[in-house]
Amino acid sequence: xxxxxxxxxxxxxxxxxxxxxxxxxxxxxxxxxxxxxxxxxxxxxxxxxxxxxxxxxxxxxxxxxxxxxxxxxxxxxxxxxxxxxxxxxxxxxxxxxxxxxxxxxxxxxxxxxxxxxxxxxxxxxxxxxxxxxxxxxxxxxxxxxxxxxxxxxxxxxxxxxxxxxxxxxxxxxxxxxxxxxxxxxxxxxxxxxxxxxxxxxxxxxxxxxxxxxxxxxxxxxxxxxxxxxxxxxxxxxxxxxxxxxxxxxxxxxxxxxxxxxxxxxxxxxxxxxxxx
Amino acid sequence: xxxxxxxxxxxxxxxxxxxxxxxxxxxxxxxxxxxxxxxxxxxxxxxxxxxxxxxxxxxxxxxxxxxxxxxxxxxxxxxxxxxxxxxxxxxxxxxxxxxxxxxxxxxxxxxxxxxxxxxxxxxxxxxxxxxxxxxxxxxxxxxxxxxxxxxxxxxxxxxxxxxxxxxxxxxxxxxxxxxxxxxxxxxxxxxxxxxxxxxxxxxxxxxxxxxxxxxxxxxxxxxxxxxxxxxxxxxxxxxxxxxxxxxxxxxxxxxxxxxxxxxxxxxxxxxxxxxxxxxxxxxxxxxxxxxxxxxxxxxxxxxxxxxxx
Numbered sequence: 343x344x345x346x347x348x349x350x351x352x353x354x355x356x357x358x359x360x361x362x363x364x365x366x367x368x369x370x371x372x373x374x375x376x377x378x379x380x381x382x383x384x385x386x387x388x389x390x391x392x393x394x395x396x397x398x399x400x401x402x403x404x405x406x407x408x409x410x411x412x413x414x415x416x417x418x419x420x421x422x423x424x425x426x427x428x429x430x431x432x433x434x435x436x437x438x439x440x441x442x443x444x445x446x447x448x449x450x451x452x453x454x455x456x457x458x459x460x461x462x463x464x465x466x467x468x469x470x471x472x473x474x475x476x477x478x479x480x481x482x483x484x485x486x487x488x489x490x491x492x493x494x495x496x497x498x499x500x501x502x503x504x505x506x507x508x509x510x511x512x513x514x515x516x517x518x519x520x521x522x523x524x525x526x527x528x529x530x531x532x533x534x535x536x537x538x539x540x541x542x543x544x545x546x547x548x549x550x551x552x553x554x555x556x557x558x559x560x561x562x563x564x565x566x567x568x569x570x571x572x573x574x575x576x577x578x579x580x581x582x583x584x585x586x587x588x589x590x591x592x593x594x595x596x597x598x599x600x601x602x603x604x605x606x607x608x609x610x611x612x613x614x615x616x617x618x
Numbered sequence: 619x620x621x622x623x624x625x626x627x628x629x630x631x632x633x634x635x636x637x638x639x640x641x642x643x644x645x646x647x648x649x650x651x652x653x654x655x656x657x658x659x660x661x662x663x664x665x666x667x668x669x670x671x672x673x674x675x676x677x678x679x680x681x682x683x684x685x686x687x688x689x690x691x692x693x694x695x696x697x698x699x700x701x702x703x704x705x706x707x708x709x710x711x712x713x714x715x716x717x718x719x720x721x722x723x724x725x726x727x728x729x730x731x732x733x734x735x736x737x738x739x740x741x742x743x744x745x746x747x748x749x750x751x752x753x754x755x756x757x758x759x760x761x762x763x764x765x766x767x768x769x770x771x772x773x774x775x776x777x778x779x780x781x782x783x784x785x786x787x788x789x790x791x792x793x794x795x796x797x798x799x800x801x802x803x804x805x806x807x808x809x810x811x812x813x814x815x816x817x818x819x820x821x822x823x824x825x826x827x828x829x830x831x832x833x834x835x836x837x838x839x840x841x842x843x844x845x846x847x848x849x850x851x852x853x854x855x856x857x858x859x860x861x862x863x864x865x866x867x868x869x870x871x872x873x874x875x876x877x878x879x880x881x882x883x884x885x886x887x888x889x890x891x892x893x894x895x896x897x898x899x900x901x902x903x904x905x906x907x908x909x910x911x912x913x914x915x916x917x918x919x920x921x922x923x924x925x926x927x
Binding site for chain 1: 646648649651652656662664665667671675679680733734736742743744745747749754758759763767768769774806809858861862865869883886895898902903905906910913914
């Protein structure tokens with residue numbers, strides 16, 4: 343009797359609280375995005391009298407010479423390129439680090455830890471990028487995302503590679519496999535599940551990144567979606583419907599990721615919670 | 619006993635086999651050059667700037683030219699009220715967000731691992747904000763926290779409470795942003811705690827129940843100590859995030875009103891925008907020192923092995 347009460351009572355209470363705290367703000371965002379300008383300006387949580395989804399969608403896309411379209415293209419390139427490079431480089435490092443015991447292991451572990459903790463030094467990074475001619479370029483930002491994401495990815499890969507039996511490597515070596523073939527043809531395919539985790543977690547992270555594009559890729563021509571949204575904030579100060587439509591649009595890619603890869607996202611983000 | 623000493627340890631066998639394989643091929647199947655591409659990117663864009671930051675923080679710097687000015691940047695950092703405020707705010711922000719995330723995350727995780735209805739829904743809805751963009755969340759909550767027209771204050775007024783002015787009230791601005799940070803990040807703390815709690819063997823709870831322990835006792839004597847790796851992860855992650863946080867603050871207040879909600883990360887950006895590259899870099903060094911001085915001892919303390927087995 344009491345357990346049933348607890349089961350339902352607490353459950354209903356928790357549902358009520360989450361509806362107020364989480365569903366209402368998200369619904370407010372979605373509803374404001376489809377209102378017309380005058381209704382949206384009231385900032386209240388009311389059902390829209392007219393649904394202006396198509397108009398708002400077109401308006402926000404065409405604003406400032408289709409800047410949002412450019413931004414989506416840039417963000418897609420940024421995300422795909424940096425995640426691809428990250429996966430390959432991090433897996434290579436993690437494989438050697440896990441398999442080959444040497445005096446470099448200590449150094450590598452220290453550097454990985456540093457990468458997780460140390461906040462990147464902004465202006466010196468710009469200085470380095472400038473001297474390489476990569477400042478304010480998309481390739482420059484891609485390399486930045488790779489450099490800052492390496493530590494986390496190597497950690498995930500290394501934990502997974504520890505569970506792959508070493509005999510597999512040895513069998514391949516005896517069959518005459520060189521290191522490159524061994525890694526890309528034997529090991530890499532075995533990493534599939536952790537690769538999915540890394541891809542999903544990092545792509546959401548990089549797609550949502552605001553600080554790095556702000557510093558290393560300023561300028562309208564190279565805008566990313568988060569930067570565009572930030573700039574629209576001051577520009578659309580009076581048309582909340584368009585501002586919120588913009589938020590709604592850039593929320594869709596992470597939302598789709600979440601629908602399909604819920605498990606991998608949680609697995610990647612909770613790594614390290616259990617071992618001690 | 620004798621058998622154990624006679625047979626070589628498995629590790630030694632493996633090492634010998636590896637050695638033989640290496641001699642046969644002439645080189646290891648695990649070449650060091652696999653480190654190279656990652657090492658180049660990491661060194662050029664992370665290590666070099668980090669080391670350079672220590673040097674340039676002692677200079678007045680225009681990116682092309684620098685003059686050495688000793689400790690002036692740091693002196694200015696600790697003397698100018700606007701910059702000092704950023705320093706104290708960073709501590710407040712980090713402490714508030716990580717404390718709330720630990721407490722609420724633990725509470726929610728216990729709730730979500732108990733037998734209540736709609737666990738799937740609750741878990742998804744609490745975790746989802748983690749994947750939202752900080753800028754989007756910041757803008758939505760800026761609107762919700764509008765002092766006169768915002769939904770939060772209208773809801774509070776409906777139950778007879780006069781809400782504060784949130785983001786435009788100097789006393790509340792930083793805390794308001796911190797609360798939004800918790801709203802966005804508590805889902806991550808919760809799923810980390812859930813992973814930690816689920817890994818505790820069920821037998822402990824059964825034995826405790828058998829001995830007549832209440833659920834409160836179970837929580838303090840079983841769940842809390844055995845979920846310690848999860849607590850360590852949550853504290854470390856949210857502190858690193860909290861001390862470095864920039865996106866939400868920049869989207870919601872830009873450090874205002876005045877400089878009452880500035881943190882070091884926003885000070886660094888403001889000085890960079892104003893062209894004070896040396897001062898901005900000094901801010902980076904200060905942030906680096908603070909983060910390592912807090913995180914390193916704390917993680918050593920939290921991750922130390924239990925003495926008794």
